[in-house]
Amino acid sequence: MEIDTQVLFKKMEEELNLARETSDETERKIxxxxxxxxxxxxxxxxxxxxxxVPEDKIWEKMTGTRPPQIQKEKSEKMNFDDGANGESLFDF
Structure with a gap:
């Protein structure tokens, strides 16, 4: 059974209006x-x-701007004099 999107949008508008109009927090959450x-x-x-749905598209729709790009830091292995250079505490 195919659901018409316009019917869903109309119902969403009704629920949003009901949520706006109520002063009862419980009813608003419902x-x-x-x-x-x-x-x-x-x-x-x-x-x-x-x-x-790509998060970048959602961010752009909400704010009207491109999302900030997070740069990943390159981590270098630490070399110790005793030869222990693993990434885990259990690397000896």
Whole structure:
């Protein structure tokens, strides 16, 4: 059974509006939980697996900028006079 995405979007809008309008924290969490489930339905492909959404794309949509690039530090092996130069504490 194919679910129309527009129906899901409409239901998501309803749940979001209900979450905004309530002053009860428990009720707000219930509506936000329903919103999360509906979003997961949209993100699930036809085989039942979650569709992979690159985190860079999500960051860009949320902030309008490219995500910061994290540089990996190169680690060099430490050489000791006694010949112990392993990466583990158990390397002798």
């Amino acid at each position: 509506h936000l939980g329903a919103l999360k489930v509906l979003a997961e339905v949209l993100l699930t492909d036809k085989t039942g697996k979650k569709a992979a």
